[in-house]
Amino acid sequence: MVKQTIQIFARVKPTVRKQQQGIYSIDEDEKLTPSLEIILPRDLADGFVNNKRESYKFKFQKIFDQGANQEIIFESIAKPVAESVLAGYNGTIFAYGQTGSGKTFTITGGAERYSDRGIIPRTLSYIFEQLQKDSSTIHTTHISYLEIYNECGYDLLDPRHEASSLEDLPKVTILEDPDQNIHLKNLSLHQAATEEEALNLLFLGDTNRMIAETPMNQASTRSHCIFTIHLSSKEPGSATVRHAKLHLVDLAGSERVAKTGVGGQLLTEAKYINLSLHYLEQVIIALSEKHRAHIPYRNSMMTSVLRDSLGGNCMTTMIATLSLEKRNIDESISTCRFAQRVALIKNEAVLNEEIDPGLMIIRLQKEIQELKDELAVVTGEQRTEALTDAELLQLEKLVTSFLEDQDPESRLDVGTDMRKIHHCFHHLKKLLNDKKIHGKSTVSSEIKDQDCQEPLKEEEYQKLRDILQQRDNEINILVNMLKKEKKKTQDALHLSSMDRSEWRHSQSSPFPPGNSEGLRTLPSSATTQVRDVSTVGHRSSLLHKKTGMREEMSLGRQEAFEIFKRDHADSVTIEDNKQILKQRFSEAKALGESINETRSKIGHLKEEITQRHMQQVALGLSENTALPSMPDSLEEKLRSQLEEEKRRYKIMFMRLKALKVEIEHLQLLMDKAKVKLQKEFEAWWTEEATNLQVNSPATNSLNHVRPFPQMPESPQERSQLVSNRSNVNTRKILPSPHPIPQSWGHNSTSPSLENSISERPASSVPLTGDSQTDSDILAFIKARQSILQKKCFQ
Ligand code: ADP
Numbered sequence: 001m002v003k004q005t006i007q008i009f010a011r012v013k014p015t016v017r018k019q020q021q022g023i024y025s026i027d028e029d030e031k032l033t034p035s036l037e038i039i040l041p042r043d044l045a046d047g048f049v050n051n052k053r054e055s056y057k058f059k060f061q062k063i064f065d066q067g068a069n070q071e072i073i074f075e076s077i078a079k080p081v082a083e084s085v086l087a088g089y090n091g092t093i094f095a096y097g098q099t100g101s102g103k104t105f106t107i108t109g110g111a112e113r114y115s116d117r118g119i120i121p122r123t124l125s126y127i128f129e130q131l132q133k134d135s136s137t138i139h140t141t142h143i144s145y146l147e148i149y150n151e152c153g154y155d156l157l158d159p160r161h162e163a164s165s166l167e168d169l170p171k172v173t174i175l176e177d178p179d180q181n182i183h184l185k186n187l188s189l190h191q192a193a194t195e196e197e198a199l200n201l202l203f204l205g206d207t208n209r210m211i212a213e214t215p216m217n218q219a220s221t222r223s224h225c226i227f228t229i230h231l232s233s234k235e236p237g238s239a240t241v242r243h244a245k246l247h248l249v250d251l252a253g254s255e256r257v258a259k260t261g262v263g264g265q266l267l268t269e270a271k272y273i274n275l276s277l278h279y280l281e282q283v284i285i286a287l288s289e290k291h292r293a294h295i296p297y298r299n300s301m302m303t304s305v306l307r308d309s310l311g312g313n314c315m316t317t318m319i320a321t322l323s324l325e326k327r328n329i330d331e332s333i334s335t336c337r338f339a340q341r342v343a344l345i346k347n348e349a350v351l352n353e354e355i356d357p358g359l360m361i362i363r364l365q366k367e368i369q370e371l372k373d374e375l376a377v378v379t380g381e382q383r384t385e386a387l388t389d390a391e392l393l394q395l396e397k398l399v400t401s402f403l404e405d406q407d408p409e410s411r412l413d414v415g416t417d418m419r420k421i422h423h424c425f426h427h428l429k430k431l432l433n434d435k436k437i438h439g440k441s442t443v444s445s446e447i448k449d450q451d452c453q454e455p456l457k458e459e460e461y462q463k464l465r466d467i468l469q470q471r472d473n474e475i476n477i478l479v480n481m482l483k484k485e486k487k488k489t490q491d492a493l494h495l496s497s498m499d500r501s502e503w504r505h506s507q508s509s510p511f512p513p514g515n516s517e518g519l520r521t522l523p524s525s526a527t528t529q530v531r532d533v534s535t536v537g538h539r540s541s542l543l544h545k546k547t548g549m550r551e552e553m554s555l556g557r558q559e560a561f562e563i564f565k566r567d568h569a570d571s572v573t574i575e576d577n578k579q580i581l582k583q584r585f586s587e588a589k590a591l592g593e594s595i596n597e598t599r600s601k602i603g604h605l606k607e608e609i610t611q612r613h614m615q616q617v618a619l620g621l622s623e624n625t626a627l628p629s630m631p632d633s634l635e636e637k638l639r640s641q642l643e644e645e646k647r648r649y650k651i652m653f654m655r656l657k658a659l660k661v662e663i664e665h666l667q668l669l670m671d672k673a674k675v676k677l678q679k680e681f682e683a684w685w686t687e688e689a690t691n692l693q694v695n696s697p698a699t700n701s702l703n704h705v706r707p708f709p710q711m712p713e714s715p716q717e718r719s720q721l722v723s724n725r726s727n728v729n730t731r732k733i734l735p736s737p738h739p740i741p742q743s744w745g746h747n748s749t750s751p752s753l754e755n756s757i758s759e760r761p762a763s764s765v766p767l768t769g770d771s772q773t774d775s776d777i778l779a780f781i782k783a784r785q786s787i788l789q790k791k792c793f794q
């Protein structure tokens with residue numbers, strides 16, 4: 001049992017403006033615990049009617065100032081908790097603070113750089129590294145990811161997230177068993193065998209969270225997220241299983257409603273957030289009071305879920321995230337006050353061990369049998385029921401080992417059960433008889449064998465060879481048939497995928513060709529096969545299934561997407577990460593080559609050493625002298641070279657391993673950024689399409705304009721669209737300041753493209769007569785127009 005209070009840490013977010021610096025000071029000289037002093041600026045202090053204090057001092061286990069990086073945070077805060085979880089204790093780390101103070105940054109990490117990865121990815125990495133080192137125990141790891149929004153729980157890893165809206169998903173509900181243990185219904189647990197799999201689950205959950213979020217429902221700041229790593233471990237052969245859970249909690253913003261001044265839906269949300277944080281506080285106060293019998297866990301979903309992870313049996317750690325700018329002073333003070341109350345809670349973490357029922361049953365069955373035997377001896381009562389097959393087999397084994405035992409004193413001990421004694425005698429008799437018969441027959445069979453040996457060599461041998469040849473031929477035929485079948489299937493797949501995406505791919509696709517995004521366009525039956533060959537595909541498919549990116553995009557929409565993407569602020573990050581990824585890939589490739597070289601060098605050196613050794617021995621033998629006691633200098637040199645190569649190999653191998661994790665992480669970051677981009681584009685496109693429908697007089701002249709231009713289904717329609725597209729493409733508009741192509745039918749002297757388009761009402765563009773295609777073109781033109789207008793206003 002480990003007794004300790006909840007650990008509280010403070011992390012100050014870097015401020016943008018330097019002049020904010022006089023607002024707080026950190027005193028780390030104090031012997032026991034460092035303290036954070038928040039100094040109220042004069043003007044603000046006056047505003048505090050009930051409190052004229054000008055500075056507030058709060059003690060923390062440790063305070064991380066603006067310069068603290070993610071590595072330090074992990075090492076000082078999360079690593080000790082991860083260690084105790086690995087030892088079998090429950091652990092919780094939660095980040096508390098107002099919106100924008102760095103909770104998500106601390107718990108999950110920044111979306112841009114690999115070095116910004118937060119506590120969750122680093123903890124996963126650490127845990128899997130440790131589990132790999134410990135081969136004496138059998139481990140299993142499961143992941144769950146729960147979001148609590150407006151007092152309702154949602155499974156972020158629910159495969160039905162394609163339904164996209166949070167409200168459409170089955171809600172996670174709390175069930176309590178008679179022992180008052182909490183069970184979460186509808187929350188899925190996913191086994192993760194490797195760090196990579198666990199990381200995929202984290203990103204999948206985050207992406208789902210992002211997709212479910214709409215501009216009206218910025219759930220991420222108003223919901224609590226609980227990422228849980230469930231570990232269980234067992235020594236081989238032992239009936240005891242250890243379970244430990246690590247909750248990594250990103251709480252909703254702690255800001256008060258009054259300050260945010262909101263209404264409607266937002267107010268409802270704020271009410272819930274504040275209410276659940278309020279209940280959290282109540283639970284924490286109750287826990288910190290020594291003799292409180294009742295802890296009000298049931299008041300909110302979050303406190304119910306964290307019931308076994310806040311007080312009591314858990315190592316709990318809180319990170320107070322602070323954004324210490326002038327306007328945030330009161331929120332920061334309230335965060336620190338909350339932390340002080342949390343620090344009063346004393347926890348007693350115990351090992352969560354339980355007995356594996358399967359192994360326990362076996363143990364109990366054995367015990368029952370032994371007790372029955374004992375009883376029979378004591379009562380002298382003989383049992384009449386037949387022995388089971390397993391018992392008979394066991395007895396026969398005993399007899400065999402008794403006979404094989406060379407010790408003349410050895411005993412055959414089967415207890416006092418007469419049935420067993422009888423069976424042993426029976427078996428011994430049988431063995432004796434068998435031996436007699438066998439002894440006779442071996443002589444005759446030896447003779448027989450000798451007689452048959454010659455013909456077997458000639459005729460039988462030839463016969464067997466023929467059969468073998470025949471089988472070989474059959475196998476070859478079957479292999480050829482298989483190959484043909486495989487090729488046919490591949491061709492069919494290829495054709496169907498070409499059919500669906502051929503022209504679309506030849507045009508500018510939303511992402512570069514060769515990128516895993518290409519997989520999204522394959523028909524679903526093919527995706528499973530593709531996934532088999534490409535781990536990247538597998539990784540991405542997890543995310544891509546949810547993104548809706550497989551959705552068919554019309555050309556106009558693709559064009560607009562290209563421009564949208566180019567102009568989006570995140571595209572710089574994506575590009576940067578792409579470059580870094582390229583570098584890392586080439587570094588990994590070079591490292592791989594060096595590793596192979598070193599490996600073969602090591603092999604050669606080993607060979608040389610062996611040869612040298614043999615030479616020395618041979619020399620010693622031929623000269624009939626003992627081996628020289630002097631160390632062989634050449635061998636020593638070879639050995640030191642070998643050691644050096646091994647050292648290099650190890651360093652490079654570790655680097656390659658780290659690179660692999662970094663590459664994986666960067667790819668997931670990019671995937672996430674792309675999903676975000678796509679999502680924002682969709683929102684913007686919908687808005688534009690709605691505006692177009694409302695504003696454009698041209699739309700009225702068309703019979704059925706679809707707000708979302710889609711790709712026609714039939715090949716005829718499609719080819720017509722392609723030819724129409726090529727018309728559009730030949731009139732490709734280049735963004736200003738490029739000259740406007742003549743084919744717009746407009747004077748080439750037009751001052752700017754924006755004018756050239758706006759001067760032309762949509763209805764005056766030569767249309768194709770195909771209403772679907774026309775609406776696509778109109779949408780495309782309008783979209784461009786709007787982008788260009790946006791650009792002009794920037
Ligand atoms: P919260 O989750 O508390 O609402 P975020 O973690 O989303 O806040 O942080 C808000 C913004 O500040 C994000 O853009 C994040 O990248 C940035 N940020 C937060 N903490 C840090 C930090 N310690 N260093 C650098 N950037 C940070």
Ligand code: MG
Pocket residue numbers: 100103104105220221250
């Ligand atoms: Mg956040």
